[in-house]
Amino acid sequence: MEFCDDCGSMMQTDGGMWVCQSCGFEKPRDSEKERQFQEATTESQSSDEGVVDMSEVDNSEIGPTTTVICPSCGHDRARYEMKQIRSADESETRFFTCVECDHKWREDDH
Structure with missing residues (x-):
């Protein structure tokens, strides 16, 4: 460029x-x-692609958790991550995964 x-x-x-x-x-x-x-940018890229096996990883090692009620099972803990999915002047979106039933949902900060 x-x-x-x-x-x-x-x-x-x-x-x-x-x-x-x-x-x-x-x-x-x-x-x-x-x-x-071209050489500098391709050397830094990993050639190890594909699905990552997370079956033997303990839930506590996957990421941060927070206290939030799962809308599916009512459990009070979920892993979360935040992503910017809208324009930069909008707040991030929080994505949750229940540690009990693995139900996934998102919560927009308004």
């Missing part, structure tokens, strides 16, 4: 050139720099 030296916009490739779609600035591509960047 390259950014325009003149206006700072993200540039696009056009053959052997980087071209700014905003102001028209052009500069030649540097194939050695691009190759080094």
